[in-house]
Amino acid sequence: MKTIKPFLTVMAVLICTAFLAVHPAAAQDLLLKNGVIYTFDKGVLKGYDLLVQDGKIARIDKKITPPKKIKTINLSGKSVIPGIIDSHNHIGLAGQINEYSETVTPEILMQDQLNPDHPRIYTSLSGGVTMTHTMHGSANPIGGENVTIKLKWGKTPDEMIEKRAWRSLKMALGENPKGRRGTYPETRMGVSDIIENAYLEAVDYREKWRQFKKKKQDTPETDRHKLIPPQKNYRLEAILDTIDGKMVIRCHSYRAEETLDLIRLSKKYGFKIAAFEHIHQAYRIADELKAHNIGISIFIDSWNYKAEASEFTPWGLRLLHEKGVTIALNSDTSEKMRRLYMEAGKMRRYAGMNDLDALKTITLNCAQIMGMADHTGSIEVGKDADLAVFDGHPLSSMSKCLLTVIEGEIYFDRAKDPFVKVK
Amino acid sequence: MISPRRHEEHEVKEKKMKKLIILIIVLAAMCVSVSAQDQADQPIAIKAKKIVTVSGKSIDNGVILVKGGKIEAVGASIAIPEGAILHEYKDAIVYPGLINAFTTLGNTGISAIRQWNDAWEVGLFKPNLSAFTAFYPWSNLIPISREFGTLTALTVPGMGLIPGKAVLFDLHGWSPEDMFIRKEAALVMAVPEPPDPPLRTNKRYKKRLERVKKQKKDLWAFVDKAHKYYQRAKKGGNNPFNPKYEAMKDLWEHQLPAIINASSAGNIRWAIKLAKTFKFKAILADVYEGEEVLAEIKNSGFPVILGSMYSRNRKWDDGLDKVFRLPAQLAAKGIPFAFSSSWGSAAFDLPLNAGRTVAYGLSQEEAVKGLTLYPAKILGLTGYGSIEPGKIANLVIADGNILETSTVVKDVFIKGKKVTGKSFFRREYHKAEAKISGE
Numbered sequence: 001m002k003t004i005k006p007f008l009t010v011m012a013v014l015i016c017t018a019f020l021a022v023h024p025a026a027a028q029d030l031l032l033k034n035g036v037i038y039t040f041d042k043g044v045l046k047g048y049d050l051l052v053q054d055g056k057i058a059r060i061d062k063k064i065t066p067p068k069k070i071k072t073i074n075l076s077g078k079s080v081i082p083g084i085i086d087s088h089n090h091i092g093l094a095g096q097i098n099e100y101s102e103t104v105t106p107e108i109l110m111q112d113q114l115n116p117d118h119p120r121i122y123t124s125l126s127g128g129v130t131m132t133h134t135m136h137g138s139a140n141p142i143g144g145e146n147v148t149i150k151l152k153w154g155k156t157p158d159e160m161i162e163k164r165a166w167r168s169l170k171m172a173l174g175e176n177p178k179g180r181r182g183t184y185p186e187t188r189m190g191v192s193d194i195i196e197n198a199y200l201e202a203v204d205y206r207e208k209w210r211q212f213k214k215k216k217q218d219t220p221e222t223d224r225h226k227l228i229p230p231q232k233n234y235r236l237e238a239i240l241d242t243i244d245g246k247m248v249i250r251c252h253s254y255r256a257e258e259t260l261d262l263i264r265l266s267k268k269y270g271f272k273i274a275a276f277e278h279i280h281q282a283y284r285i286a287d288e289l290k291a292h293n294i295g296i297s298i299f300i301d302s303w304n305y306k307a308e309a310s311e312f313t314p315w316g317l318r319l320l321h322e323k324g325v326t327i328a329l330n331s332d333t334s335e336k337m338r339r340l341y342m343e344a345g346k347m348r349r350y351a352g353m354n355d356l357d358a359l360k361t362i363t364l365n366c367a368q369i370m371g372m373a374d375h376t377g378s379i380e381v382g383k384d385a386d387l388a389v390f391d392g393h394p395l396s397s398m399s400k401c402l403l404t405v406i407e408g409e410i411y412f413d414r415a416k417d418p419f420v421k422v423k
Numbered sequence: 424m425i426s427p428r429r430h431e432e433h434e435v436k437e438k439k440m441k442k443l444i445i446l447i448i449v450l451a452a453m454c455v456s457v458s459a460q461d462q463a464d465q466p467i468a469i470k471a472k473k474i475v476t477v478s479g480k481s482i483d484n485g486v487i488l489v490k491g492g493k494i495e496a497v498g499a500s501i502a503i504p505e506g507a508i509l510h511e512y513k514d515a516i517v518y519p520g521l522i523n524a525f526t527t528l529g530n531t532g533i534s535a536i537r538q539w540n541d542a543w544e545v546g547l548f549k550p551n552l553s554a555f556t557a558f559y560p561w562s563n564l565i566p567i568s569r570e571f572g573t574l575t576a577l578t579v580p581g582m583g584l585i586p587g588k589a590v591l592f593d594l595h596g597w598s599p600e601d602m603f604i605r606k607e608a609a610l611v612m613a614v615p616e617p618p619d620p621p622l623r624t625n626k627r628y629k630k631r632l633e634r635v636k637k638q639k640k641d642l643w644a645f646v647d648k649a650h651k652y653y654q655r656a657k658k659g660g661n662n663p664f665n666p667k668y669e670a671m672k673d674l675w676e677h678q679l680p681a682i683i684n685a686s687s688a689g690n691i692r693w694a695i696k697l698a699k700t701f702k703f704k705a706i707l708a709d710v711y712e713g714e715e716v717l718a719e720i721k722n723s724g725f726p727v728i729l730g731s732m733y734s735r736n737r738k739w740d741d742g743l744d745k746v747f748r749l750p751a752q753l754a755a756k757g758i759p760f761a762f763s764s765s766w767g768s769a770a771f772d773l774p775l776n777a778g779r780t781v782a783y784g785l786s787q788e789e790a791v792k793g794l795t796l797y798p799a800k801i802l803g804l805t806g807y808g809s810i811e812p813g814k815i816a817n818l819v820i821a822d823g824n825i826l827e828t829s830t831v832v833k834d835v836f837i838k839g840k841k842v843t844g845k846s847f848f849r850r851e852y853h854k855a856e857a858k859i860s861g862e
Contacts, residue, residue, distance in 0.1 A: 304534065392782070397775045397781070397782070
């Protein structure tokens with residue numbers, strides 16, 4: 001008995017220390033000194049400090065004295081940009097990216113198979129990426145509900161899921177959803193019909209429930225238990241969510257005509273398309289995309305890998321930019337995700353964009369099509385402290401990311417990282 | 424009615440007029456043909472803000488004189504001869520034409536369409552196949568690569584252990600013969616890599632491992648037999664005809680280099696041993712684990728052709744920057760290397776592959792050399808790779824640093840002639856801008 005008390009005390013101390021080592025106190029306060037800060041509202045601020053408190057950008061000013069002892073990093077003139085956002089990816093998933101057993105599966109949730117230990121998450125962090133829109137694949141005309149995650153390596157899926165983002169449903173047109181099952185759909189006509197049919201069924205389902213509810217009201221209370229309601233259908237309710245403005249559509253397309261066809265359906269049934277994905281022929285329909293306020297989430301110049309990607313020109317980005325279409329760059333893979341800053345740099349040569357507009361294509365524009373523009377995507381007081389520090393010009397091929405910060409916490413630090421040899 | 428006498432006079436006048444007209448036509452024709460002759464030899468002068476010679480110091484506000492397709496002179500204060508056509512680029516930088524050392528340009532089109540792939544034949548040992556026989560000069564991918572500065576490339580066959588022979592060409596011309604520099608510029612080989620071990624060793628993994636081991640043995644045996652075939656042919660006497668061994672003779676008869684793809688450290692060592700044992704010239708390609716065998720590569724004297732710099736590390740422990748930190752290590756050891764951008768559709772992004780490695784320790788000068796002088800030397804292109812008197816006038820006029828993401832190539836010259844043909848990318852832009860249906 002005498003020895004047990006000190007033993008328990010020692011054990012308690014050891015366990016607490018171990019716990020603290022594995023779960024350090026949340027470091028959501030940070031001071032970055034003497035950086036070149038890329039803001040969209042005040043331009044490029046040279047020799048400025050950036051103060052982060054409770055995970056939010058608190059102050060951008062020259063020579064900030066921190067209110068209390070917080071982690072301070074002297075950037076010595078290095079560039080700070082908003083954390084890079086990839087608005088179209090499939091990383092962090094534990095299994096298949098496609099539920100291709102059926103053609104319409106909007107009821108499934110990509111967040112159900114989030115794998116927070118996926119190495120590709122770490123690969124992306126090393127390129128300054130702080131948030132991704134992890135999507136269902138393009139095997140189905142109507143796929144599943146996508147999930148937006150902040151790349152908080154080491155945290156649980158619940159901590160990574162970004163609940164403030166718009167709910168979004170994946171749709172796909174063209175060669176990927178058709179001709180792969182040996183059955184319907186074999187043509188683009190079939191793909192269009194399958195999508196329209198889902199909306200017709202959803203509208204019919206709603207009508208049946210409306211009729212049932214009315215009948216219930218007209219039935220005396222004592223007899224209501226005798227009424228049999230229509231069967232609950234999670235699939236069609238997900239479709240109805242897109243009509244009720246609770247979920248936006250993000251649609252994979254390549255050719256201009258299939259894109260225009262979905263826009264037609266969106267007007268007919270009242271669903272909102274936030275952006276088209278890949279859409280290699282966007283340069284042919286810049287006017288229509290602008291008129292319907294639909295953005296694009298694209299590769300900068302990967303093309304010709306299949307027939308529908310063979311009519312394309314990166315110089316067409318100039319037409320889209322001139323018309324004011326929201327352009328977001330994506331990678332679809334973690335290798336490209338970690339060099340999105342290089343892809344954005346190319347916007348300057350293809351579209352004649354200046355540095356800040358080019359930077360928006362991997363930050364603010366992406367946040368806009370994901371419904372996160374109020375919370376992240378730019379360096380502004382009050383927004384999440386999602387930041388990336390680069391050792392050179394942030395859009396140059398010859399630069400690399402040194403530090404990746406999400407809501408004030410450092411998730412990638414090249415100087416200390418054991419998985420990068422060149423510091 | 425004209426009187427007979429008047430008619431005679433009229434006839435004489437007509438004959439004289441005819442003679443005069445013929446004389447005028449002949450003289451005009453002579454003038455035209457003389458100026459066409461002159462045009463081919465007509466000197467061209469290119470003036471630019473900066474000339475990156477690669478072989479020496481860069482020249483500010485320099486001039487390049489071109490005649491007969493070759494560089495005649497380059498310097499800061501060169502007198503521009505009378506009659507020379509002057510191209511002035513006030514804000515541009517001139518580079519030697521970039522060289523893509525390993526690609527499928529001209530042999531492949533849309534990746535997913537099998538009918539458009541003429542680089543991947545069936546079979547393991549195919550030294551008798553040549554990429555030049557299936558080279559498609561009208562591929563829309565060729566002007567696109569050219570538009571971003573690649574003016575020369577090596578197109579290689581793929582698949583198997585000895586896919587075949589590669590073709591070296593300039594990216595301008597109408598028929599294949601217009602473009603070829605060398606129809607059979609190298610033999611391509613590939614050392615098979617063992618599959619990644621699974622979490623638990625299973626039967627399938629063991630089978631694949633066995634197959635790879637056997638293929639390596641077979642590759643060694645094949646080269647051995649081909650070498651013996653060549654030796655018997657030299658001696659004369661009984662040597663039954665074998666088309667594959669016949670195709671291998673170039674390795675020894677004409678010192679045709681063999682580009683050997685090897686990724687792991689073990690395979691790189693094996694490739695060096697193969698080339699040294701059977702005494703043929705080798706170029707090592709891919710060399711993913713080159714970092715571990717830098718000394719061996721240096722001692723072998725063999726140069727390196729790098730794979731795409733847009734690649735991931737294959738093992739977690741290799742580190743995230745495994746692929747793009749290698750060029751700096753090769754440069755530090757003095758091992759010549761060339762960049763490549765393999766698949767035809769992605770080939771145009773070659774300069775940025777090189778640019779990326781500058782972030783990981785390679786100097787900008789070495790990066791540019793890896794796109795110009797080094798591939799020229801590695802592929803035996805003595806007239807290419809730098810802006811010096813006597814070299815072929817393959818020139819890229821860029822509005823900035825060729826390694827940078829914002830740079831646009833304004834003009835290219837191939838063999839001294841300014842290329843005016845527009846790429847598919849440019850034509851599509853103009854069509855969409857003006858909303859033209861058709862061309």
